Amino acid sequence: MVALRAVQTIDNEIHHYNQQRQELRDRLARLGELLSHGQAELDEKQQKLANVEKFYREKDMELKADIERAAKAKNKLSSSMKQKDYLAAQKEIENLRRANTQKEEEILKLLEAIEEYRSGVRVDEAKLKVLSDELSAEEAGSAERLAELDRCIAEIEARKSGLLEIIPRPIMSKYARILLNRDGLAVVEVRDGTCMGCNLQIPPQSYIQLLRVEAIMNCPQCQRFIYAPETIAESD
Ligand SMILES: [Zn+2]
Known part of the structure; x- marks a missing residue:
């Protein structure tokens, strides 16, 4: 991520x-x-x-x-x-x-x-x-x-x-697809449970998962890769 x-x-x-x-x-x-x-x-x-x-x-x-x-x-x-x-x-x-x-x-x-x-x-x-x-x-x-x-x-x-070289190829091709379809923005923050790409309220269960950084996740609506800014310090 x-x-x-x-x-x-x-x-x-x-x-x-x-x-x-x-x-x-x-x-x-x-x-x-x-x-x-x-x-x-x-x-x-x-x-x-x-x-x-x-x-x-x-x-x-x-x-x-x-x-x-x-x-x-x-x-x-x-x-x-x-x-x-x-x-x-x-x-x-x-x-x-x-x-x-x-x-x-x-x-x-x-x-x-x-x-x-x-x-x-x-x-x-x-x-x-x-x-x-x-x-x-x-x-x-x-x-x-x-x-x-x-x-x-x-x-x-x-x-x-x-x-x-360090990003798996399937993820990279998904990224490229989203970049093309979503005005050049494929990776967005989720702030207070809301996708900053499309303003969707992320379902609570997914949000909890996101906060735990369990997997690479995508917004269920706009498909962009999502991450919680709270997790950056930990994962960096
Ligand atoms: Zn979204």
Whole structure:
């Protein structure tokens, strides 16, 4: 029973350290998720920016080609032309001029959109940099803490394996079962005849037996191993 109580204490310690380790890992995982989410958003914005820039270059090339065509049409104009051809050339020039004005407006709008996307991308890049620096710092700090926790847990496990050698195997497997089913608490006190695990009033006959430390006993209701604190001094 003494050994069982010691195992319970050790398991409480292990649970405590495991929890700390899990919290650290969870925190790092959350930061990592945040970072990859931000990176995905940035990638999307950069893709949009690249699309707009491509569209801008196409429009710009179209405009330049049209300006060239208008210049050529102007050069062809001469007083020696037949009036019909002259009018046709003039009409073409006029149409090109109108189309180009429209294209110029489109291009200006595209330039505005490009500038907007670029500044959005810059802001996101800065934010992401901060986040990734934060994650690197956390990882560096946590690596030490995680190694420390691993060492603690290993050291406690070593102490536990020493105890396991002196506890009969059937009792140990029963202990493990109860630990799993009863929220990590398998060994409890009986105070004034009451189980501290489930508050059951232990039947008087069992309680007397418990006080005599005649055998390893379990609570009839929650099945946890029970002991009377009054008996500790004697059995220790
Ligand atoms: Zn109980």
